[in-house]
């Protein structure tokens with residue numbers, strides 16, 4: 001299969017993040033969580049960031065969504081630079097965080113209403129959009145229920161609804177299907193695929209290699225903060241002559257860990 005052609009929507013250049021860190025002998029040093037990461041993502045592409053625990057995936061997504069400042073490097077969306085255009089970028093991106101962070105004392109509808117107001121959506125538009133999205137993810141029936149009463153899968157779908165309210169052109173999902181059963185996982189995959197078909201650029205992190213293989217046009221493999229490889233799942237398999245992406249992932253990440261003496 002020939003990959004789809006995308007024009008660039010996300011440009012990450014030489015991104016680095018260092019955190020303060022106390023060494024074993026008690027001296028103040030730093031730890032490099034992301035090291036010289038450069039990648040670009042096309043408009044409407046589904047792009048996956050894979051890596052073992054501690055590889056730097058969440059730190060990357062947090063820098064890309066402006067929740068933490070890079071130590072060095074640049075991030076641009078459709079030509080807008082996060083260092084200078086934060087406000088415009090906030091209306092361009094939607095974020096589905098790894099951890100569920102609704103206001104637990106509010107209902108489903110109230111949580112969505114609050115978020116829509118933060119994005120300065122007009123009243124009529126808020127109502128219509130909330131109704132449309134709840135229908136789309138089949139959560140209309142629970143609009144007046146407290147969020148604590150939802151199942152894990154419902155909460156994940158609601159996180160996606162919240163992120164999509166203001167019609168972002170880029171959607172970030174950090175581990176979108178963690179701890180979900182296979183049915184709900186597949187349902188979320190088809191939601192993400194629908195988004196991309198509608199021209200939304202999707203950037204996700206995942207631990208589930210089969211998720212990346214099923215969903216992503218291209219994947220970047222990160223290990224110890226370094227970009228180890230970046231390609232379509234098919235080309236990665238072919239290059240390494242391995243039957244599936246999981247084998248590729250294990251081989252590439254083991255290589256990096258061996259090089260770094262672990």
Ligand SMILES: Nc1ncnc2c1ncn2[C@@H]1O[C@H](COP(=O)(O)OP(=O)(O)OP(=O)(O)O)[C@@H](O)[C@H]1O
Pocket residue numbers: 019020031032033051052053054055056057058059060
């Ligand atoms: N606020 C912080 N202060 C110090 N070190 C941090 C901080 N956040 C992350 N790190 C370190 O940066 C490295 C990368 O962490 P990160 O959470 O980005 O990895 P990850 O790939 O998302 O891991 P996981 O799959 O376990 O969620 C780890 O060594 C982690 O300990």
